[in-house]
Amino acid sequence: MVIWPRERAFAARAEAGSAGAMQALLERIDAGELEGARTDAASLEPFWTNRGPDLLRPSLQVAVGLADAAGTRVVAAPFRLEMLAAGHAPLLAALARAYGDPWVLELIGSWNSPNRSVAPDQLTCVSENLLPLCRTLRQHSADPIADGITGLVWESLWNRIERGMDQRHPTQRREYLGDLGEPLARELEAASDTLGAEIAESLQPLGEAAVELLVPVLRAFRLPPTQAKISIAHDCRARLAVIAGRPARAANDWSIPWTGCGCGRCERLAGFLASPSERTHEWPLAKLGRQHIHQQIDAAGLPLQHSTRRKGSPYTLVIKKTDELFRQEDLALRQAQSDLAWLIATFG
Incomplete structure (x- = not known):
């Protein structure tokens, strides 16, 4: 026999079944029981951590329906940046309308905190989702959210670029930087013109080994040339000309x-x-x-x-x-x- 206080009935069941908890909250919201839903949402806080990607969409739906910043923060907190996809864009836009762009950007930023930043093996997945996600966000008039997400992805990429440039073993450095080419190309395709220019400018001071990154980036582009891509191409051409011209x-x-x-x-x-x-x-x-x-x-x-x-x-x-x-x-x-x-x- 398992016994718990009546006032903790929702939390006890939620700890045993996360999906059922979100469904129960959505049902209370649909029934107009907002105060009860907010109380139940707040009761999740002690154990509502590290949830899987299958719970992100229903959690965002609950967050939009709660119309309560505190409860929403509890429900929407335990996720990671790499879980976002284009299907989440309308919900993020709705959150921005409800709580403001800065609030949503702070929430997403917590998903990319130092102890929860994008894992190396997830970077390609994040980059593949980035362009359709940002396009959908912009279609829903959520440009600041799109810009914030591409900015966070660029931070993760830049950390890895610096780590790759510091690799002393030439083969390991070439492989490490080469693997970043496609994610960076996807980032540049999704980034605003302003961020694209900042990225191109950040790459220019890198050492000669940067060609091991720039060439894969240019080869991985799918969209027509942007100004950032043209700038990177000019930079790469100058570097290659020096190397190719050596006796x-x-x-x-x-x-x-x-x-x-x-x-x-x-x-x-x-x-x-x-x-x-x-x-x-x-x-x-x-x-x-x-x-x-x-x-x-x-x-x-x-x-x-x-x-x-x-x-x-x-x-x-x-x-x-x-x-x-x-x-x-x-x-x-x-x-x-x-x-x-x-x-x-x-x-x-």
Whole structure:
């Protein structure tokens, strides 16, 4: 036997079945029992957290019908930005009419707070829904809500772009930035002209590796060119022209530009790498020092072979430059030339 106070009957049933709780609230609203519905909605607060996407639509319907900011905040709070789709736009517009744009933007912003921001594996899904969602919002005269949502998505994207640019391993950086190309293209398609210009401007100061993001962005565009897209294309073309115009590495040039953590061991490694003629470096080094250098080489994806000769004390770290240095640079040069030819053919 389960017993609970009569005044907590709704909360007890709601904790056991979320969908049934929303249906019960909608029925009370339809019956005109607003005060009772508001009281019941407020009683959800202690446990109404982390709800699934299937509850977002009925929760927004309840939020619109309650006509009460406090109860609405409880009901509509436990969701995530990536759950939004075009079908939710009319309800968001209705909330904006009821409570004002700032209130709705604050609510949606809480869905994208630091501990609930868009998960990396959900970013593509968010981006795919973004354009139809924003189009529908604008059709319902909810432009500020559309602008606010695209702004939040841009914040998530920019955080990931910065993280990708900081990747030291060239292969990992290229893959990470390349995966952001399509989500950023969808963001630019949905963004207002003002936000698009801000995005294009934010990308300009990025380093040379930004082409690994810009080219996938331009290739992923589906809509006719916007001013932001044209600006990004010009920026990308200038970057590619620099890379594609570099002469091929001389056959006897084995220098590798690299900067480590700044410690003495990294400075010694950097000195060896900077030498155009030295190809092998034998370095008596204690275990912790060898581990540090191994980690630095692997983290940066340097074209080196590194092993330990286990003789003597301390053991000797043997580092050799490999032909991968030439292969990587030749591949990067040919890729830049190919991307530049495509860009010119596409954008003139």
